[in-house]
Amino acid sequence: MSEHIVPVRIYVTIFLVLLIGTLLTVWAAFQDFPWQLNTIVALTIAITKATFVVLYFMHVRYSTRLIWVILAAALFWMGILFALTFSDYWTRDWISIGY
Amino acid sequence: MKPIESFEVPPPPKVNYINAKYGLKSWLLTKDHKRIALLYLGSITFFFFIGGIYALMIRLELLTPQGDFMESTTYNKVFTQHGIIMIFFFLIPSIPATLGNFLIPMMIGAKDLAFPRINLLSWYVYMLGGVITIYALLAGGVDTGWTFYTPFSTTFSNSYVVATGLGIFINGFSSILTGLNFIVTIHTMRAPGMTWMRMPLFLWSHYATSLIMVLGTPVIAITILLLAFERVARVGIFDPALGGDPVLFQHLFWFYSHPAVYIMVLPSMGVISELIANFSRKNIFGYSFVAFSSIAIAVFGFLVWGHHLFVTSQSVYAGMIFSFLSFAVAIPSAIKVFNWTATLYKSSISYDTPMLYALGFIGLFTIGGMTGLFLASLAVDVHVSDTYFVVAHFHYIMVGGALMGYLGGLHYWWPKISGRMYPEGWGRFSALVIYVGFNLTFLPQFVAGYLGMPRRYHAYPPEFQVFNVLSSAGASILGFGMLIPAIYFVWSMRYGRHAEPNPWHLPGLEWRTSSPPPTENFEVTPVVTWDAYEFAPREETEVVGKFRPELERI
Amino acid sequence: MASHATTAPETHGHPALQHHFENMEQQREAGTLGMWVFLVTEIMFFGGMFLAYTLYRSMYPAAFASASNHLDITLGTVNTIVLIFSSFTMAMAVYFTQTGKHRPQVLCLIMTLVLGLTFLGIKAKEYSDKYHDHLIPGRLIPGNPYNPVVAEHGDTDPHKLHLLEGATKEKVEMFYWIYFAMTGMHALHMIIGAGLLTYLIIFSLKLRFDPEYHSPVEVIGLYWHFVDIVWIFLFPLLYLLGRHLEHG
Numbered sequence: 001m002s003e004h005i006v007p008v009r010i011y012v013t014i015f016l017v018l019l020i021g022t023l024l025t026v027w028a029a030f031q032d033f034p035w036q037l038n039t040i041v042a043l044t045i046a047i048t049k050a051t052f053v054v055l056y057f058m059h060v061r062y063s064t065r066l067i068w069v070i071l072a073a074a075l076f077w078m079g080i081l082f083a084l085t086f087s088d089y090w091t092r093d094w095i096s097i098g099y
Numbered sequence: 100m101k102p103i104e105s106f107e108v109p110p111p112p113k114v115n116y117i118n119a120k121y122g123l124k125s126w127l128l129t130k131d132h133k134r135i136a137l138l139y140l141g142s143i144t145f146f147f148f149i150g151g152i153y154a155l156m157i158r159l160e161l162l163t164p165q166g167d168f169m170e171s172t173t174y175n176k177v178f179t180q181h182g183i184i185m186i187f188f189f190l191i192p193s194i195p196a197t198l199g200n201f202l203i204p205m206m207i208g209a210k211d212l213a214f215p216r217i218n219l220l221s222w223y224v225y226m227l228g229g230v231i232t233i234y235a236l237l238a239g240g241v242d243t244g245w246t247f248y249t250p251f252s253t254t255f256s257n258s259y260v261v262a263t264g265l266g267i268f269i270n271g272f273s274s275i276l277t278g279l280n281f282i283v284t285i286h287t288m289r290a291p292g293m294t295w296m297r298m299p300l301f302l303w304s305h306y307a308t309s310l311i312m313v314l315g316t317p318v319i320a321i322t323i324l325l326l327a328f329e330r331v332a333r334v335g336i337f338d339p340a341l342g343g344d345p346v347l348f349q350h351l352f353w354f355y356s357h358p359a360v361y362i363m364v365l366p367s368m369g370v371i372s373e374l375i376a377n378f379s380r381k382n383i384f385g386y387s388f389v390a391f392s393s394i395a396i397a398v399f400g401f402l403v404w405g406h407h408l409f410v411t412s413q414s415v416y417a418g419m420i421f422s423f424l425s426f427a428v429a430i431p432s433a434i435k436v437f438n439w440t441a442t443l444y445k446s447s448i449s450y451d452t453p454m455l456y457a458l459g460f461i462g463l464f465t466i467g468g469m470t471g472l473f474l475a476s477l478a479v480d481v482h483v484s485d486t487y488f489v490v491a492h493f494h495y496i497m498v499g500g501a502l503m504g505y506l507g508g509l510h511y512w513w514p515k516i517s518g519r520m521y522p523e524g525w526g527r528f529s530a531l532v533i534y535v536g537f538n539l540t541f542l543p544q545f546v547a548g549y550l551g552m553p554r555r556y557h558a559y560p561p562e563f564q565v566f567n568v569l570s571s572a573g574a575s576i577l578g579f580g581m582l583i584p585a586i587y588f589v590w591s592m593r594y595g596r597h598a599e600p601n602p603w604h605l606p607g608l609e610w611r612t613s614s615p616p617p618t619e620n621f622e623v624t625p626v627v628t629w630d631a632y633e634f635a636p637r638e639e640t641e642v643v644g645k646f647r648p649e650l651e652r653i
Numbered sequence: 654m655a656s657h658a659t660t661a662p663e664t665h666g667h668p669a670l671q672h673h674f675e676n677m678e679q680q681r682e683a684g685t686l687g688m689w690v691f692l693v694t695e696i697m698f699f700g701g702m703f704l705a706y707t708l709y710r711s712m713y714p715a716a717f718a719s720a721s722n723h724l725d726i727t728l729g730t731v732n733t734i735v736l737i738f739s740s741f742t743m744a745m746a747v748y749f750t751q752t753g754k755h756r757p758q759v760l761c762l763i764m765t766l767v768l769g770l771t772f773l774g775i776k777a778k779e780y781s782d783k784y785h786d787h788l789i790p791g792r793l794i795p796g797n798p799y800n801p802v803v804a805e806h807g808d809t810d811p812h813k814l815h816l817l818e819g820a821t822k823e824k825v826e827m828f829y830w831i832y833f834a835m836t837g838m839h840a841l842h843m844i845i846g847a848g849l850l851t852y853l854i855i856f857s858l859k860l861r862f863d864p865e866y867h868s869p870v871e872v873i874g875l876y877w878h879f880v881d882i883v884w885i886f887l888f889p890l891l892y893l894l895g896r897h898l899e900h901g
Contacts, residue, residue, distance in 0.1 A: 003681075005751045006744075011598050015741040022733050022888075026726070029893035030785060038897050042889035050882045057744045058878045066286065067689055074693040078700040080401055087349045088405065088417035089711075095415055209675035213683045265826075279690045287683045288674075317698035325705070325834065332791035334799075334830040335823075336705070342827050347708060351701055585816055624675070 004062040014056045023048045114613040115518065128213035136201035137516070138222050140191060144585070146188035146229060149494050153181035155578060158540075158571040166558035174557035175242035176258065182245030187227055187267050190501055191359060194366035195260035195277055195312075196225070198508050199305050201516060203281060205609040205616065208290025208625045213283040221276035224368055228270030235262035244555060246356070248335035248346045253329045261330055264323045271323075274362075278312030282306055290608070292627035296390070299607055299631045300376075300383060303390040304369025307397035309393055311365070315401065319355035320326035322348065346411050351599050353404035359398040364496055365393060366441050367460070367504025368435055374507050375439045377605050382632040385438040392431035399428040409480045425475035432468055436461060445547055451603075452526030456507030463499025470545065485555075487566075488548030491541045499537055506533070506584065513588065514602045518615040519595030532580035539573025557607045606633050631635045655726050669866045675764075681868050688872040695842075699883055704836065706831050706890065716824030718895025719817045720832070723788070725779060729892040732775050733884065739768035740881040747874045750857075750867040759857045765877065766850040769843055776840050783829070786812050790830040801828050817898055830893055839887060842880050849873045 025045040033041065055061040059072060116133045119125075126134055156177050160168040161472065168179065174475020200218065204211050210216050235241060241263040243252040251261050285306050289298070325336050326348070337348040376383045383389055404420030405413060441462055470492040473479050483489065513521050547566035552559055559567070601610040606629060612620055667677050674680040710717045746761035782791055787800040803811035803822055814825060853873055856862065862870055 003751065005748065008745070010746060011741060011744050011748065015737065018737045019734065021838070022730065022737065025889055025893065026730055029889070032897040034891040038725075042893055046886050046889050049885050053878050053882050053885070055741060057740055058875055066686070070686075070689050070693060074314075074696040077401065077693075078703075080694060081318070081697075081700055081704055082707070083353055084402065084405065084417070084420070085347075085354075085708075087420055088346075088408075088414045089352070089708065091414040091416040092412070109766070209673065213673075214687060215673065223768075275691075275694050279694075282690050283683050283687045286686060287679055313694055314697055315788060317694045318701045320696050321701035324838075325702075328834060332793035334791035334793075335827060336830060342709075342713070342824055344708070344712075347705060351704070445780070619672075 004059070004077065006056060006062065009054055012050050017052055018049050021045050112387035114617060115613065116618045117518070117615050119618045120138060128219070130211070130219060132200050132204055132212050132215060133516075133616065133618075135215075135222055136197050136199075139196040139200065139225070139303040142222070142226060142229065143189050143193055143197065146184055149233075150184035150189055151175050151581070152183055153184065154211045155574065155586055156495050157181060158574040159535055159568045160557055161559070162571045164260045164559050164561045164564050164567075170590075171557050172238035172242060172449065173245075175555070176240035178555055179241050179244050180236055183232065183241070183263065183267065184470060185497075186245060186359070186363075187353070188225075188232070190363040190497060191274055192225060192277070193363075193501070193505050194370060195281070195305060195308055195362075195509065196221075196273075198301075198370065198505075198512060199281065199308075199366060200277070202282035202512065202609055203284060203302065203305060204288070206302055206607060207285065207288060207293055208608050208621060208627065210619045210621065212280045212330065213288060214280050217276050218280055221280070225270055225273035226277065228268070228273065230265045230266075231261055231269060232266030235259040235266060238262065246322075246352065248325060249326065249329070249343075249345045250339065253336075254338055254340075255324060256334075260340040261327045264327050268320055268323045270513045271320050272370070274316050278309035278316075281309040282313065285309075288420055290627050296387065297627060297630050298390075300386070300389055300393070301369040304365045304372070307393040308362050308365045308369075310397045311362050311400065313448050315355040315358040315362075315425045319359075322351040322355070325351075334595065340624075341559065346408065346413060349408050349411060351406070353407045354401070357407065358397075358400045360493070360496065361396055364464075364504075365396060365574040367430075367501040367508075368393070370511075371439065371457050371460050372435075373607075374453050374511060375442050375461075376632045377511075377603060377607075378451060378454035378457065379443050379448045380634050381442055381446040382630070382634070383438060384441035384444075385434075386631070389435055389438050391421040391466050392434045395431040396428065399424065399431065402446075403428050403475075406475055406480070409477055412483045416483040422477050426472060429468055429472055429475075432464075435467055436468075450527070451510075452521070452523060452530055453507040453528040455527060455534075456503045460500055460507065463495055463503065463537070467495030467562050470495065483548055485553055486548035487544040487552045487554055490554050491544035491548060494541045494544075499541070503533075506530075509588075509605070510584075512609075513591070514614050515600030516600055516615065517588075517592055517595070519591045520598050520602065521591045521595060522587055523583075525583060529580050529583035529587075532583070533577060536573050536576030536578070536580050540570050541573070541579050543567075543573075607631070655815075667866055669861075677865060678743035684868040684872050685875075688875045692875065694878060699799040699835075699838070701833070702835050702891075703886070706835065709827050709831065710894070712820075713827055715817045716821060717828045718898050719815060719820040719826040720828035721891060721893070721895040722817075722898075723786075723814060724781065724832075724892050726892055726896070728775050728779055729888055731773050735768050735772050735775070736881050736884050739765045739772070740878055742876050743769065743877045746853075747867070749873055750862050750870045751864055753864045755857070755860070758862075758886075759854060761849060762854045762857060762870075766847060766854065769847050769850065773840060773843055773847070776836065779805045780833075783833075786814075788814075788829055788835060790826050799829070801825070817895070835887055835891070839880065839883055842883070846873075846877050846880055849876065 025042055028041045028045070029038065031038075054071070060067060114228075116131055119131075127140065129138075156169075157174075160166070160174055160177075162168075164172065169620055200212070228319065236259075239259055240257070241260055243256050243258065243260060247260070247264070285298075285302060328334070329336040335343040337343045337345050339345060372389055403421055403425040405417055407426045409418050409422075470488070474489060474492060475482065487512045494574060510521060510526055513519070543566035545562050547570075548554070550563070552563040552566070598614040600613045602614070603610070608625060608627070611625065669680075670677055671680060674683070679818070742761045742764040746758050746765060749755075749758035749761060784794065785795060787797060787802070789797060790799050792798045801814040801822065802812070804810055804815045814822065816822070850873065853870060856869070
């Protein structure tokens with residue numbers, strides 16, 4: 001299994017994408033979007049930036065399936081932590097138990 | 100020609116891993132996984148006895164309904180420290196760090212684990228955590244319960260919470276490093292021909308355990324740090340008076356601590372798979388089911404932590420989800436028990452000491468697991484939560500399950516580890532004493548708890564005394580039973596009969612090297628062409644139940 | 654993923670080949686896998702704090718917005734750019750090691766270290782500002798307990814706390830312990846990363862790495878990128894959450 005060398009132009013492109021993303025997220029933070037969109041926009045930009053770092057800077061795009069599975073597992077597990085904990089907090093006032 | 104016989108066992112070398120190099124430095128700076136396993140063996144035995152002393156103190160106090168042996172604050176410290184030492188410094192490392200470290204490279208045909216220096220580091224980290232915790236115990240102890248519930252632990256307790264927490268935090272890294280090492284080793288260092296489905300089930304269990312170690316331990320790490328932060332800085336992370344939520348602490352704490360119980364029992368299940376298959380001379384029934392149910396336990400084990408929060412302000416709807424999932428997590432464990440018993444059916448069982456422990460495990464783990472289902476149902480849990488029913492349940496799993504597996508494995512692989520046989524008669528005797536003592540200790544506790552005796556109380560209403568007296572009597576028998584192997588193992592290192600490379604006549608790779616093995620395990624990397632439990636023809640094996648006098652020395 | 658082992662032990666090979674591995678390929682694979690498994694533990698570690706953040710932000714939205722607005726957005730943005738730049742130079746360092754260009758490799762590593770230290774310096778300035786505004790939570794600093802001055806309506810003093818409707822000083826403290834816990838833990842990881850980079854620079858100068866053996870560079874690169882990713886999330890969640898309410 002030979003090692004894949006990522007060309008410099010890809011690194012430069014990703015770097016510029018990340019810079020633009022940063023400036024974009026700062027700009028978007030000052031716009032008053034309706035409902036929860038501010039948070040959604042900020043998180044979407046952050047997730048996109050992180051994805052680019054993972055895929056290209058960390059070489060996951062060129063890595064074995066095992067690495068993909070490991071990464072997916074970590075994110076899934078964090079998801080379990082969030083999902084089941086919030087299954088408690090978000091359903092607490094569905095039923096009144098007297099306090 | 101069967102593939103097993105074609106693999107020649109080399110003649111025993113004069114130099115093995117024990118006498119390869121002498122001197123304290125050669126042990127304390129070793130990179131050999133086998134020596135590191137022995138370092139761990141010594142340390143965890145030490146911590147086990149400390150935890151055991153705390154247990155005997157508890158049982159002494161509970162002989163009488165009044166709190167006459169110690170103050171309630173002292174008692175709080177005693178049961179807290181019993182829990183912390185036993186869980187973090189004995190049970191969690193026990194099988195993985197001793198048997199796992201020793202055997203995993205050998206079972207996959209490798210010379211060592213993937214990262215030998217990280218292996219040694221994990222032992223030093225464990226010792227550092229242990230030293231800090233012992234310091235905290237000696238300085239005055241901690242009285243919050245091993246569960247460290249807030250806001251008592253953050254605001255009101257006057258004991259050494261931060262120091263103990265620091266010890267546990269550091270110890271957690273030992274767990275993470277061990278798990279990391281095992282995962283990488285099993286993925287990248289299997290001998291040619293050793294496919295995943297040819298691996299002994301011991302490896303599958305340890306792989307699953309390592310997944311839990313790696314995914315769960317960091318969460319308790321951050322939880323302890325936040326606990327310490329709150330205690331030192333007096334902010335309101337988990338304190339309701341300052342805006343925090345104590346139930347958040349419990350969510351974070353149990354997110355790790357429930358999977359932690361699977362860290363404690365999965366390796367033991369791996370040992371039992373080995374013992375059942377090898378001492379009944381039969382391939383494990385449903386190998387792939389047992390292998391995948393190890394992974395299933397590891398995954399499902401992360402989905403059920405809310406069952407520790409049924410009686411808190413956790414939402415009832417979340418409670419229902421967690422209850423359902425808790426019933427589901429019993430299924431893979433049950434699959435294993437069914438497969439083990441199916442393996443025993445029409446097999447050639449020999450009742451050597453390791454097999455006695457394995458058979459004990461199956462029964463006791465089943466009781467422990469079924470009583471877990473009682474606790475998983477919401478309505479029953481409201482009644483028995485925080486009573487001795489819970490205490491009995493988890494001791495059936497931890498002692499009746501995990502510890503039995505550990506002792507069974509230790510006896511089984513003792514010839515490989517030390518090059519000596521333990522005395523078989525004493526082995527069987529102590530196994531029976533432990534079994535009787537254990538049941539006498541914990542069976543009455545189910546009844547006491549169901550009738551309402553609360554846990555963590557140093558004094559109780561007189562109607563519970565009979566159960567407590569039975570329990571304490573059992574504890575002394577159990578304690579006595581555990582001392583016997585401690586003595587004869589040490590005795591055997593000097594006077595035990597020398598063991599041949601394969602004293603039990605088994606196909607595993609670890610039996611294909613000498614007893615004790617040379618430092619590099621295998622002169623030549625083996626090429627595996629056989630399944631995990633292919634046995635030699637019946638004529639060569641021992642006849643069922645025949646006592647083997649040649650193994651006796653006394 | 655089976656190893657590519659031979660039946661005879663390697664008696665010769667790259668000087669960096671460790672005795673228990675069959676060949677460099679296996680060693681490299683093990684090293685990379687090991688770092689990824691470690692990063693999994695880091696994800697779960699920070700995950701616990703992100704959980705606490707999410708919970709308390711949903712409980713005290715106004716307080717969190719007010720507290721966030723008090724953070725210096727310029728310093729935060731500059732820090733983000735600095736860290737992204739350092740991730741780029743780290744990736745380039747790996748590239749140059751893979752292609753055997755020794756001088757640019759060392760320069761990139763040094764750049765990464767310098768940028769990382771810049772980040773820490775700016776962070777130190779931010780922390781010092783919080784100290785002066787009495788925003789360090791609880792009694793973490795014994796002589797300077799949490800005691801910010803709340804601005805009156807119309808007062809534009811940047812050192813005073815401007816509370817939005819529904820926010821209280823006490824709930825703002827909840828934000829600040831999360832802020833210090835998360836950025837503090839992140840900074841600790843950066844300091845460790847700086848140490849690792851120093852090791853890499855020293856050993857690169859000793860010509861220890863070449864296209865055949867550069868696992869440490871790659872693996873420490875993975876660590877550095879991870880620390881960058883944590884900041885990519887921390888920045889909007891801590892610094893930007895209330896900006897659209899700033900003048901409302």
